[in-house]
Amino acid sequence: MPRYIAHLDMDAFYASVELLRYPELRGRPVVIGGGRRHQPKVGADGTRRFALLRDYVGRGVITTATYEARALGVHSGMGLMKAAALAPDAVLLPTDFDAYRHYSRLFKAAVAEIAPVIEDRGIDEIYIDLTDVPGAQEVVGHDPMGGVRAVALAIKNNVKQATGLSCSIGVAPNKLLAKLCSDLDKPDGLTLLRAEELTTRLWPLPAKRIHGIGPKTSEKLLALGIRTIGELAAADPAWLAQHFGPRHGAWLHEAAHGRDERPVVTHSEPVSMSRETTFERDLHARHDRELLGRIFTRLCQQVADDLARKGYVGRTIGIKLRFDDFKTVTRDHTLEQYTADAQVIRHAAGQCLKRVDLQRRLRLLGVRVGSLRKAGPLPPITAPQVQALRPASTLPLFGDPDDGV
Structure with missing residues (x-):
């Protein structure tokens, strides 16, 4: 019986929650990361006036941004002053973590109604074991993953109904590949991957797309002539160990081949x-x-x-x-x-x-x-x-x- 692990990632989560509150901002570049002084002001006619990034002065950083803002080159972790130079007309909103935690609880409860084996990975993402969910193993027509596709779509619909928000889901044989797949078709995406499709669908991608390969490792791989996941998979394990150390080199080899035996852990104590x-x-x-x-x-x-x-x-x-x-x-x-x-x-x-x-x-x-x-x-x-x-x-x-x- 094939193993089906899903990674669910809410789309631009904080920004999407704010758009529920301020629907008139849909389609506009919006950046989240301001302070309380950046709360919208309500005019005498009842309309809201929003702070613009061009007027920001300070050293704050972006918590998240809408996809329209990301298209202008801004991203989470970027300084707001630097972002103002790229997207001066973007709307700036303060963070509201109480609201984000509320919607986080809602979307996780909506998932649990269909698939209860969940690993909580933070406020806006989870892993889900779909292997034993009723209907997941069914073959629909000529689609061997038709059953699990239907389950994943049901989860996406349940999240949408419960929160009004969209999410992206990747389904694969393990957590490593599911995490990678959930990012391939954002926003509101659904990507399913079978083990035999690894070489054709994932090996052409940049090596840095593998979760766990950070900027420093990516730069070192590029300097060594390795650009894609496929090139990393073809590298000699001993050569990788020589350049990255025995443990990290072995992990890079395993990750490039899509190997990951980690279970979905339903409970862990915070440190x-x-x-x-x-x-x-x-x-x-x-x-x-x-x-x-x-x-x-x-x-x-x-x-x-x-x-x-x-x-x-x-x-x-x-x-x-x-x-x-x-x-x-x-x-x-x-x-x-x-x-x-x-x-x-x-x-x-x-x-x-x-x-x-x-x-x-x-x-x-x-x-x-x-x-x-x-x-x-x-x-x-x-x-x-x-x-x-x-x-x-x-x-x-x-x-x-x-x-x-």
Whole structure:
């Protein structure tokens, strides 16, 4: 019995959610990544006025963009100022992660109604094992994959009905090939691949299309004269090991031949949860203490909310700082007891902050909680921990007033 693994990827997910809210923007280049100040303004006549990328000033980056914006050369991870030079008339909208998480839950529930064996890979993508879904193994007419095609189409229709959004699905014998296929016919695509079609359909593609081959590996392959997946498959494994190391070289050989035995994992425990933000201008621990303090407290509250929503507690509290010279530092502090309390997290993160030289201006600030376990009855808080529960208003704004910054 053939194995059918699907990879489902929502199309321009964040941007598509925003278009549900602002349907008048359909067909226009739209970029997601602004702050709250980029919320649309409602005029006296009830029409909405949107911020344009040409007017953006700051150091934010694109979270995602509509396909119309991508056609102009902008993409996720690009700086908004650089994108403004390419697409000055693109609409700029702020991110709304609460809305994105809501639609993420909706589309995954819609998939589970048809195919319950799901591996969650993030807010906008999943793997699905379709092998044992009723009807998937049926041959329809002369199409050996007619049954699984019908199942995949039913999933796409169910997602559309539940969310109003489109998705792209790749179906193949394993996760590696399914991930590659889901990106071949976006948006709203459906690509099915049989094992015997690997050489004709995938080998002509650039090697960088394989998930796991990043920019550095791709550049090195090109320098060695390997451009396509087929050329990578033809390379001698010993030669690959010589240039990329034994493990990575062996993986490159296996991946080019479409080999992947990984199962669809229906449940995995998160290692940590974190929140971070990049500032629109560099901030200084002394001159911008109050603003940084508010941001710091908000990040701690957001992480605490994430823990509570997903039912976890953690012991290791960490911070991440990136300075104006792009140097990044991290600090961790391990508590005696597990927690999901925002004030406890804030106090422990503040202790981490004392161990950092804050003379340079900051570009980025992040808070992380690790060493997670499922929430359950917690032991009583001991006397030394009471100090950590002091009201947020009495916490240092950012850093300690006595630390000289």
